[in-house]
Amino acid sequence: MEAKSYILINGDGNLAYYSYYTKAYKGHIAYTPELGKYSILENGYIVVEGTKVKGVYKSLPKEYEYIEVENYGNRLIIPGFIDLHLHGSQLANRGLGLDLELMKWLNAHTFKEEARIKDLRYAETIYNETAKLLLKNGTTRAVIYGTLHRESTELLMNIVNKYGLGAYVGKVSQDKNSPDYLTENAVDAIKEEEVFLRDTINRYKLVKPIITPRFVPACSLELLKALGIMAQKYKVPVQSHLDEDLSEIDFVKEEYPQFKNYASIYDYDGLLGQKPTIMAHCVYLSDDEIRLLAKNKVYVAHCPTSNFNLSGSTAPIKKLIGKGIPVGLGTDIAAGHNISILKVMLQAIQASKVVYSRTHDEKDKLTSPEAFYLATKGGGSFFGKVGSFEEGYDFDALVIDDSNLVYVKPLSIEERIDRFIYIGDDRNIIKRFVAGRAV
Amino acid sequence: MEAKSYILINGDGNLAYYSYYTKAYKGHIAYTPELGKYSILENGYIVVEGTKVKGVYKSLPKEYEYIEVENYGNRLIIPGFIDLHLHGSQLANRGLGLDLELMKWLNAHTFKEEARIKDLRYAETIYNETAKLLLKNGTTRAVIYGTLHRESTELLMNIVNKYGLGAYVGKVSQDKNSPDYLTENAVDAIKEEEVFLRDTINRYKLVKPIITPRFVPACSLELLKALGIMAQKYKVPVQSHLDEDLSEIDFVKEEYPQFKNYASIYDYDGLLGQKPTIMAHCVYLSDDEIRLLAKNKVYVAHCPTSNFNLSGSTAPIKKLIGKGIPVGLGTDIAAGHNISILKVMLQAIQASKVVYSRTHDEKDKLTSPEAFYLATKGGGSFFGKVGSFEEGYDFDALVIDDSNLVYVKPLSIEERIDRFIYIGDDRNIIKRFVAGRAV
Ligand SMILES: [Zn+2]
Ligand SMILES: [Zn+2]
Numbered sequence: 001m002e003a004k005s006y007i008l009i010n011g012d013g014n015l016a017y018y019s020y021y022t023k024a025y026k027g028h029i030a031y032t033p034e035l036g037k038y039s040i041l042e043n044g045y046i047v048v049e050g051t052k053v054k055g056v057y058k059s060l061p062k063e064y065e066y067i068e069v070e071n072y073g074n075r076l077i078i079p080g081f082i083d084l085h086l087h088g089s090q091l092a093n094r095g096l097g098l099d100l101e102l103m104k105w106l107n108a109h110t111f112k113e114e115a116r117i118k119d120l121r122y123a124e125t126i127y128n129e130t131a132k133l134l135l136k137n138g139t140t141r142a143v144i145y146g147t148l149h150r151e152s153t154e155l156l157m158n159i160v161n162k163y164g165l166g167a168y169v170g171k172v173s174q175d176k177n178s179p180d181y182l183t184e185n186a187v188d189a190i191k192e193e194e195v196f197l198r199d200t201i202n203r204y205k206l207v208k209p210i211i212t213p214r215f216v217p218a219c220s221l222e223l224l225k226a227l228g229i230m231a232q233k234y235k236v237p238v239q240s241h242l243d244e245d246l247s248e249i250d251f252v253k254e255e256y257p258q259f260k261n262y263a264s265i266y267d268y269d270g271l272l273g274q275k276p277t278i279m280a281h282c283v284y285l286s287d288d289e290i291r292l293l294a295k296n297k298v299y300v301a302h303c304p305t306s307n308f309n310l311s312g313s314t315a316p317i318k319k320l321i322g323k324g325i326p327v328g329l330g331t332d333i334a335a336g337h338n339i340s341i342l343k344v345m346l347q348a349i350q351a352s353k354v355v356y357s358r359t360h361d362e363k364d365k366l367t368s369p370e371a372f373y374l375a376t377k378g379g380g381s382f383f384g385k386v387g388s389f390e391e392g393y394d395f396d397a398l399v400i401d402d403s404n405l406v407y408v409k410p411l412s413i414e415e416r417i418d419r420f421i422y423i424g425d426d427r428n429i430i431k432r433f434v435a436g437r438a439v
Numbered sequence: 440m441e442a443k444s445y446i447l448i449n450g451d452g453n454l455a456y457y458s459y460y461t462k463a464y465k466g467h468i469a470y471t472p473e474l475g476k477y478s479i480l481e482n483g484y485i486v487v488e489g490t491k492v493k494g495v496y497k498s499l500p501k502e503y504e505y506i507e508v509e510n511y512g513n514r515l516i517i518p519g520f521i522d523l524h525l526h527g528s529q530l531a532n533r534g535l536g537l538d539l540e541l542m543k544w545l546n547a548h549t550f551k552e553e554a555r556i557k558d559l560r561y562a563e564t565i566y567n568e569t570a571k572l573l574l575k576n577g578t579t580r581a582v583i584y585g586t587l588h589r590e591s592t593e594l595l596m597n598i599v600n601k602y603g604l605g606a607y608v609g610k611v612s613q614d615k616n617s618p619d620y621l622t623e624n625a626v627d628a629i630k631e632e633e634v635f636l637r638d639t640i641n642r643y644k645l646v647k648p649i650i651t652p653r654f655v656p657a658c659s660l661e662l663l664k665a666l667g668i669m670a671q672k673y674k675v676p677v678q679s680h681l682d683e684d685l686s687e688i689d690f691v692k693e694e695y696p697q698f699k700n701y702a703s704i705y706d707y708d709g710l711l712g713q714k715p716t717i718m719a720h721c722v723y724l725s726d727d728e729i730r731l732l733a734k735n736k737v738y739v740a741h742c743p744t745s746n747f748n749l750s751g752s753t754a755p756i757k758k759l760i761g762k763g764i765p766v767g768l769g770t771d772i773a774a775g776h777n778i779s780i781l782k783v784m785l786q787a788i789q790a791s792k793v794v795y796s797r798t799h800d801e802k803d804k805l806t807s808p809e810a811f812y813l814a815t816k817g818g819g820s821f822f823g824k825v826g827s828f829e830e831g832y833d834f835d836a837l838v839i840d841d842s843n844l845v846y847v848k849p850l851s852i853e854e855r856i857d858r859f860i861y862i863g864d865d866r867n868i869i870k871r872f873v874a875g876r877a878v
Contacts, residue, residue, distance in 0.1 A: 092846070092847045092848050094858065094861060094862050095857050095858040095859075095860065095861025095862050096850075096854055096857060096858060097857075098788075098807075098857070098861070099804070099806040099807055101801075122847075125847055126847060129846070129847075308789040308792060308793070309788075309789065309792070310792075311792065311796055312789070312791075312792030312793040312794070312795045312796035313793075313796040337861040337862055338861075338862060349537075349748075350747040350748065350751070352751075353747060353748070353749075353750065353751030354747070354751040354752075354793055355751070356751045357750055357751035357752040362540075365538070367538040368537075368538055407531070407568070408531045408561075408564055408565060408568075409531050411535075415535055418534050418535060418536075418537070419533065419534040419535060420534075421534065422533060422534025422537070422776040422777075423533050423534050423776055423777060425864070
């Protein structure tokens with residue numbers, strides 16, 4: 001989009017002023033203002049003022065009749081995808097070692113790769129590729145784990161910003177139960193985190209820091225407490241992992257018998273919704289934990305591909321949504337092999353059917369429009385007004401050319417989206433916008 | 440490959456005669472002669488005499504030193520994929536209506552689409568696209584349900600043959616519990632099947648008929664019995680569905696209380712291994728049925744994507760393999776949305792981990808090389824010596840260019856295959872061979 005100002009005579013012969021950047025996009029518009037139902041407008045217009053959606057219209061209102069229209073014809077225009085959880089350092093590990101058990105896999109692949117990221121040149125290569133692949137696959141906003149290494153993580157933010165993605169990025173804090181080469185002592189970890197926050201908190205418009213304790217088993221209470229205090233002091237959000245694996249949960253139980261459950265350790269340390277918080281996985285939440293997350297409005301980053309790959313278990317996602325927990329989707333690269341949220345949508349639908357196969361309750365099934373909501377507005381709301389085309393929302397959008405997927409029999413717009421979810425891929429995404437800007 | 444004859448002087452000064460079509464393919468060769476382990480040869484040669492593999496060599500043996508070598512450099516050469524179960528008529532239904540329950544889905548989508556296939560022009564469009572997409576995705580042999588319509592099914596065989604695929608294709612037999620427009624009476628169904636078999640049994644080299652009762656609920660015992668007799672008379676194989684869905688099983692139990700179980704109805708009618716037989720799904724086999732299938736060497740077409748989509752349940756596939764049942768993979772288009780056996784491999788791995796999440800027995804997990812075996816030699820053995828590069832096997836092969844998947848850190852051949860299984864797609868398949876012929 002280029003900067004333009006318009007001073008034109010409208011149909012009534014009056015002068016009409018148009019602000020810089022006001023523009024319309026035409027196509028078949030689909031989004032999910034609420035869970036469970038598409039809002040669809042065939043051959044509609046989205047008017048964008050600067051970075052934000054002004055409205056969606058069947059025909060252009062009079063006051064916009066002279067603005068520039070970018071016409072996408074028979075293509076679909078949908079909100080950009082939101083990835084609430086991935087490890088930016090792990091791109092080169094996709095699809096490797098997933099026959100191994102979790103701990104063997106972490107040692108053989110994950111930790112070693114994280115250590116290599118200390119090398120800024122290596123980090124630059126990996127992080128450039130990560131940012132490019134996220135955009136290629138339609139992700140417009142992401143919440144990303146960096147590594148222990150502050151400088152590499154700051155580089156990650158720089159790179160993500162350069163590509164025009166919106167993101168929260170975390171320097172990982174961990175001071176125990178990790179390989180030596182991935183452990184800071186608590187004092188250094190706290191100091192480095194504070195430097196990281198000060199360095200980055202005001203540096204970019206769409207890329208911001210997030211406090212990132214690796215997870216309870218890898219952090220001392222001292223470190224967790226300090227991170228909770230910094231979340232308040234700097235008003236920054238928090239991300240971590242919770243209840244992914246049964247052996248992880250046993251470990252936490254043994255280590256911290258004084259706590260009622262895993263989630264309450266984060267809560268005690270001010271890291272569970274005191275500032276906006278995302279917890280990845282949440283496969284095995286107890287009822288007490290469900291209540292706690294719902295009360296504190298903690299986001300669950302649902303990562304079904306990762307869960308399938310590592311444990312074969314899956315979060316009872318419709319139940320969590322029903323209890324009032326906000327939910328978005330995460331790729332969890334590289335326990336999740338696929339960097340496409342489109343593919344994660346489908347795996348979320350499949351995972352919900354696995355839950356259904358146990359409960360035989362139709363309500364446990366995630367429908368296509370529900371998965372679409374989680375992938376857009378569900379996760380997007382963590383970023384503010386993101387993930388929808390309602391008035392005031394940031395214009396994050398994808399243009400979908402599905403002409404190779406539709407043939408022989410004509411399909412409704414809803415059917416075209418379903419088909420895109422099931423058999424589409426990055427080849428169908430022909431244009432991406434983040435906060436009004438083509439990226 | 441072109442027809443050529445060589446009469447050359449070899450290194451010893453002697454005349455060496457090479458048969459027509461003898462040729463070598465060079466690259467990184469990977470295949471699975473048995474379940475569980477790759478056989479890998481880096482920079483190796485596959486010598487192909489006519490349609491068949493002569494051997495795999497580290498360097499070209501003296502007697503082949505003058506044959507033509509097609510050099511694929513750093514690329515992978517693997518056996519073609521085998522799809523043991525798909526509905527050729529359902530291509531235009533991929534990704535549609537999968538939020539619905541099975542019966543609603545069948546009525547709203549499956550049956551209506553099958554009815555349209557009666558129109559030969561419509562059938563031609565769909566079947567051309569099906570054959571093209573199978574090859575594009577690396578399937579070199581397929582076992583395909585046509586529809587009730589004999590002429591359309593004969594057209595399907597013609598089209599599949601034209602593209603050079605190997606296939607078994609079935610005219611579907613069904614005479615009850617189906618929509619009127621998809622029901623023949625038993626007498627007509629039997630007659631039409633016999634015409635179909637006579638028409639097609641000797642028409643093509645690599646495309647053959649297969650007897651295809653839709654499944655027990657849609658067939659009278661009279662029809663099943665007649666099909667079993669024809670299987671003997673014409674020496675043709677059999678395919679059907681078994682134990683896919685709990686309500687299907689209940690239905691069969693009520694309809695046929697005199698039978699011990701679902702599988703024994705096929706057995707009684709001579710349709711369960713009396714001639715080579717494939718049963719799709721087998722999600723809920725009883726122990727008696729497992730014994731029966733193992734004894735009769737009945738193939739299970741494991742269709743994990745379809746099972747995830749429709750019921751969320753999955754066959755305990757390692758258990759079935761352990762009991763001696765031969766297993767291959769099926770896409771089950773369109774209950775399975777994805778026509779790529781590569782993607783089905785991954786879903787088979789994930790499905791096995793869902794089984795593991797219940798049993799906590801590591802043996803229930805399907806590893807990558809095991810999934811690879813099922814996708815190649817496992818299913819291929821239904822076609823004879825197909826799905827491997829051992830001596831005497833038909834040369835069905837794919838050349839894989841994975842250069843877009845390998846970067847930054849070098850990978851072993853085994854890791855490259857793993858990565859291809861997890862994040863590769865049709866773009867990585869740059870060449871396909873069926874029985875020695877490039878297709
Ligand atoms: Zn993670
Ligand atoms: Zn089927």
